[in-house]
Amino acid sequence: MGRGQGVGAFFSALVAFAVGVTVMLSLLLGDNPALFGDRPGSDELARRIALPGDVLLRLIVIFLALSIVIGIANLLFVHVSRLTSGKFYSAVLLASFGFTIYWYVTRRGDTSLLEAVQLPIESALAALLFVSLVHGSSRVMGKRNDIWGLLFVAVVVVVLLASLPLAELAPVKAWSDWLMRIPVSAGVRAMLLGIALGMVVTGVRAVLGQDRSYRG
Amino acid sequence: MDDTTLQVYSVLFVLATVVLVYTARYFGARRARRRAQRQIAGFDALPGWAEGAIESSRPLHLAFGSAGVGEDNTAVALAEAEFFHHVIQRVGAGDVSPIISTSAAATVPLGQDTLRRGWQRGGALTRTQWYPQGRRSIGYAAAVSGVIESERPSAHIFAGSFGSELALMIDSAARRGQGSLAVSDQLQGQAVAYAMADQALIGEELFAAASYAAEDGRAPADAMVMDVWRALLIMGMTVVLLLEVAKQMPWLSWPAVAVASLVLLGLGLLVYRRR
Amino acid sequence: MNEEFNWLEYSESVERAAAEAEENSGRRGLRRFLPGRPKLPRFPNILRRLKLPRLSRPRWPGLPSLPGLPRMPRLPGLRRKAQTQESVQPSTAELLGGQTNRPVEELDDRLRALRERSASGMMGAPPAPAPNQSLLDVDEVLVSPAFQQKPGGVISAVALTKAQQQQVEMLKDIVGGPLGTQESDGRRLPRPTSVFSLSALPRVLGTALLALFVSLPFVSSDFAEGELPPVEFDEDRNSATTFYNLLDNIARDDYILVAFEYGPAAAGELDMLAELLLRHIFAQRATPLIVSSNPIAVVHAQNIIREINRSLSDAHAPLTADEDYYLLRYLPGGALGLRELSENFGDIARVSARGQLTGLEFASLQEMTLMVLITDSAEDLRSWAEQVLPEVTDMQLLxxxxxxxxxxxxxxxxxxxxxxxxxxxxRDAYTYGEKLHANFSALDPSPPEQEPIVEPVQASDGADGATDSNAVSEPQIERDGPTALPAVSASPEATATSAATETSQPTSTSAPTDTPAPTATEATLLAVEVTSPQRVNIRRGPTTVDDVLALGYPGDLFEVLGTNGDGSWYQIALDNGLEGWVAAFLVEERVITASELAGEETNDSASLPRERAVMRLDFTFRLGKNQPRFYQAQAPAPGDRTELVLTRDRSQEVPRLQAMTLGTLAAVLVIVIGNLFYAARGLLRRRDSSGAR
Known part of the structure; x- marks a missing residue:
């Protein structure tokens, strides 16, 4: 814990620590009687250890389900305040918000608005995504004018070509398979390992109350 | 490996991490100033962007993506909050507070808290902006493109959880001449970040970001612990690999294996130190 | 629209400067970022110098001549330096330099004023007053006209060193570029690209090319490029065939958990596959329970089902929610939500996506027959494999x-x-669709008395005649779920022959009885079980110097194909279609009866130890993957709604595939051309800068 925290900060750190350790122990030790040897009460012990963690996790899921309310309130607050500074998009957003509410209230459970408006728009954006990705890939050498940029582009081109159903590209397919199977797969695992390590360390730090959020 | 063994190893791993974190804190505090961190190009751009934001009186945009408190990428959200905290402190001399956006509703309070703590100078504070919803949200990408158009941020830091929809945002920013630093814990987002962003971080750099962004060079303990684990992991994998190789080649003598491992270890250390 | 300080350009110029510094000093890679590089003097200092009237020749007395990436000055530094300065001049430069001794509340106004001024200055406002002029003249004074004409190529006509030129560049960046008007010098501050500007041309052309290529196949069939996907999965993709066969072995009233984990971004790629999987499930009158951790995806699934309903003619009853299928409430919390699903499935199945009661009562996820995951990201798969799969036994995640x-x-x-x-x-979706269509159209309508069966040696696309003969002569198994297994052949030899899965070639040797019940079909299979306490090597040949093909783990069962001369090695079948050899002392022979294999519902954990039960399943799949005779596409059952498969509109499939091919080609084209251009530009710049040196 850092400096200058008040009583509130201390308690929030304490709560975080208690909850974190409880859930961690429950997950690590609970539901596996084998850990406690062959004693007669080991089943019950394991179940008891698992219980608080389960309860807390279920509470979190409930909180997360409710958090959408925070999100919607936030959306409204942000855009009402932006409205005063004359932002056109915020006006559109609020108007569509109101209209959608009206629609759902008057036609209970009718999802046609979602289907007719949201899905097509999102699909169109997804199509734009393709253009953005191609355009972005075409500028890689502009940003990384070095061997790594070249390598990146080469791999992209090989993999794309290999995905084409053209008989002439059979050798490229062999390269692509090799690339995907060995270097790409190795790189992916390395990245995931790095992320997992980071998650453990950050998680431990949060559990120990060393996160900045606990400081005043 | 059965469940029990796995659980025992997990407990040991977590306990060891706890010990390492405290040890690193202790030693880190003693020689915080002298510790030289490996240079990462992405972070070198930060001071420039912070100053750019101040001098152009435009906000910096910090995006969590779908990194959500309470979800499996909670650690990502926490690490990025720490990172953003330092970034916000850097732009604290300006008169426009940064914009924080997220597509995970549970991250809104975290984002707002980060803003409030980092933005010490008082004055108008922006609200963290949430756009619906969840992983790989195209809606979020579209809304952020709108923010890019209407708020004209000076630069963007996309650090959190993004899928391929990151391309829409970075592209939109690039067309308006706004720089971007990007990193994601999702592989597709990471690929897009590398290809399209001006600066990209990779893998665990996402979690070390805070110690790089901190102006006073504090908080390198996490980075140190991660380094230690990573080094151990690499060594472990190397040893296992060598053992496997040795097993496949019965004609291979033990001295040869030992020499090969030493050479590999040396090479690894060399590469590690040279970075 | 105001012109604004372009930070992309700025960062590019920093990179450029860094690259040049690198060339100068021979420091490469990350080393150029190593500490110890010289700092640019804080710029208020420079500004003061610039304002000196005698600065008619390029002179940079304050600048160090050491190369390296200049560090941006920090604002607190600016404040400190400028404390001694009066800030009465309203110019940008003054304002920038004069952010001093600030009472905080004053600072805001001035910074705001700065923004307005600098913005208006960039938009071609009236020329700035005199002190600004000296700043405007930075280019003229310090650098030759060549500098201006060659953006990026810093060519010095006067005696500036490389490092000094970089610092000039930096300086100009810091003060927001030359404060000239748009007309006089627009190169540093391009407008955000509008569709009609020249700089947007490559983008517009690229997009047009992509759009053209993608739409061509829909316009004319002359642009049919590329081969269509095969109608069967490739032989080396047993796992895909198993996927199909597993889903084809479900029975009426089975519940299938279908996870829709993709949003609209992946709809183009995955919708067709998702629709086929749903049709496949519906056609067999099984009931999909659709879940997702993405709220939009649930709605999307409903949309797909609506499409299926639209394709049905009036004669057929449409699929109805909460009867033919269930859309369950969405699972918040990512992995935590999935954990909740696996542990409290009963609760989740009780409430539909619309918040109504479904009337479903499940004790656990174990009551599902299969789980199907449709996702566009590996992370979701990881979550499912880690959170859900360990909580169920004997269940597959497709x-x-x-x-x-x-x-x-x-x-x-x-x-x-x-x-x-x-x-x-x-492409796989196409193959899947073809398989599905062939299966349901070739054998439809089926004789009403024909029970749904699995023919152990009958290939999926068996001819009509074969079905007749097999229906009576072959062992029959009820369609009662994916783990329902047919009888197995009587001897290893017979297995070996039937493994070839020749179509319409029933192996009469292996047809023991006419009894339909699996338990009565006492055909056996010779297998070996790994009894070594540690994993064992499975090799290409019966010697220890042969390559290791695979590893066997304690308890694994492998089908025996033969032995070597002295019986010290067994030849066994592997799940990837290969045959391998394992040393006899590491394994024990087991004779597996069909009832042991197929009697899931009768004995299971009672008669087999737990490990064996799991391994039996494993064995099933080894065989399933290896020899599709165990999991074959089945003939539709009498109650099956084949129309749900056959009414599928397939007219757009081929053009879509061709559009994908052409689109990919266009993408490759755009990517290659774009990168060649940028690579060439980079090379030219490098040559310029080295030439200048």
Missing amino acids: VATGFAAQPLAQAYADSVEGVMGPVYGM
Whole structure:
């Protein structure tokens, strides 16, 4: 814990620590009687250890389900305040918000608005995504004018070509398979390992109350 | 490996991490100033962007993506909050507070808290902006493109959880001449970040970001612990690999294996130190 | 629209400067960022110098001549330096330099004023007053006109060193570029690209090319490029075939958990596959329970089902929610939500996506027959494999993914027990559709008295005649779920022959009885079980110097294909279609009867130890993957709604595939051309800068 925290900060750190350790122990030790040897009460012990963690996790899921309310309130607050500074998009957003509410209230459970408006728009954006990705890939050498940029582009081109159903590209397919199977797969695992390590360390730090959020 | 063994190893791993974190804190505090961190190009751009934001009186945009408190990428959200905290402190001399956006509703309070703590100078504070919803949200990408158009941020830091929809945002920013630093814990987002962003971080750099962004060079303990684990992991994998190789080649003598491992270890250390 | 300080340009110029510094000093890679580089003097200092009237020749007395990336001055530094300065001049430069001794509340106004002024200055406002003029003249004074004409190529006509030139560049960046008007010098501050500007041309052309290529196949069939996907999965993709067969072995009233984990971004790629999987399930009158951790995806699933309903003619009853299918409430919390699903499935199945009661009562996830995951990301697969799969036993997770997630999905399928597939992308969807269509159209209508059966040696596309003969002569198994197994052949030899899965070639040797019940079919299979306490090597040949093909783990069962001369090695069948050899002292022979294999519902954990039960399943899949005779596409059952498969509109499939091919070609074209251009530009710049040196 850092400096200058008040009583509130201390308690929030304490709560975080208690909850974190409880859930961690429950997950690590609970539901596996084998850990406690062959004693007669080991089943019950394991179940008891698992219980608080389960309860807390279920509470979190409930909180997360409710958090959408925070999100919607936030959306409204942000855009009402932006409205005063004359932002056109915020006006559109609020108007569509109101209209959608009206629609759902008057036609209970009718999802046609979602289907007719949201899905097509999102699909169109997804199509734009393709253009953005191609355009972005075409500028890689502009940003990384070095061997790594070249390598990146080469791999992209090989993999794309290999995905084409053209008989002439059979050798490229062999390269692509090799690339995907060995270097790409190795790189992916390395990245995931790095992320997992980071998650453990950050998680431990949060559990120990060393996160900045606990400081005043 | 059965469940029990796995659980025992997990407990040991977590306990060891706890010990390492405290040890690193202790030693880190003693020689915080002298510790030289490996240079990462992405972070070198930060001071420039912070100053750019101040001098152009435009906000910096910090995006969590779908990194959500309470979800499996909670650690990502926490690490990025720490990172953003330092970034916000850097732009604290300006008169426009940064914009924080997220597509995970549970991250809104975290984002707002980060803003409030980092933005010490008082004055108008922006609200963290949430756009619906969840992983790989195209809606979020579209809304952020709108923010890019209407708020004209000076630069963007996309650090959190993004899928391929990151391309829409970075592209939109690039067309308006706004720089971007990007990193994601999702592989597709990471690929897009590398290809399209001006600066990209990779893998665990996402979690070390805070110690790089901190102006006073504090908080390198996490980075140190991660380094230690990573080094151990690499060594472990190397040893296992060598053992496997040795097993496949019965004609291979033990001295040869030992020499090969030493050479590999040396090479690894060399590469590690040279970075 | 105001012109604004372009930070992209700025960062590019920093990179450029860094690259040049690197060339100068021979410091490469990350080393150029190493500490110890010289700092640019704080710029208020420079500004003061610039304002000196005698600065008619380029002179940089304050600048160090050491190369290196200049560090941006920090604002607090600016404040400190400028404390001694009066800030009465309203110019940008003054304001920038004069952010001093600030009472905080004053600062805001001035910074705001600065913004307005600098913005208006860039937009071609009246020329700035005199002190600004000296700043405006930075280019003229310090650098030759060549400097201006060659953006990026810093060519010095006067005696500036490289490092000094970089610092000039930096300086100009710091003060927001030359404060000239748009007309006089627009190169540093381009407008955000508008569609009609020249700089947007490559983008517009690229987009047009993409759009053209993608739409051509829909306009004319002359642009049919590329081969269509095969109608059967390739032989080396047993896992995909198993995927299909597993889904084809479900029975009426089975519940299938279908996870829709993709949003609209992947709809183009995965919709077709998702629709086919749903049709396949519906056609067999099984009931999909659709879940998702993405709220939009649930709605999307409903949309797909609505499409299916639209394709049905009036004669057929449409699929109805909460009867033919269930859309369950969405699972918040990512992995935590999935954990909740696996542990409290009963609660989740009780409430539909609309918040109404479904009337479903399940004790656990175990009551599902299969789980199908349709996702565009490997992360979702990881969550499912980690959170849900360990909570159920003897259940398979069939994985359908997008192209991008395929490599990792394949790794999961290869290494994680219970993960099947992946079937991925549009091409697999086409193959799946063809298989499905062939299966349901060729054998429809089926004789009403024909029970749904699995023919052990009958290939999926068996001819009509074969079905007749087999229906009576072959052992028959009820369609009662994916783990329902047919009888197995009587001897290893027979197995070996039937493994070839010749179509319409029933192996009469292996047809023991006419009894339909699986328990009565006492055909046996010779297998070996790994009894060594540690894993064993399975080699290419019966010697220890042969390559290791695979590893066997304690308890694994492998079908025996033969032995070597002295019986010290067994030849066994592997799940990837290969045959391998394992040393006899590491394994024990087991004779597996069909009832042991197929009697899931009768004995199971009672008669077999738990490990064996699991391994039996494993064995099933080894065989299933290896020899499709155990899991074959079945003839539709009498109650099946074949129309749900056959009414599918397939007219757009081929053009879509061709559009994908052409679109990919266009993408490759755009990417290659674009990168060649940028690579060439980079090379030219490097040559320029080295030439200048």
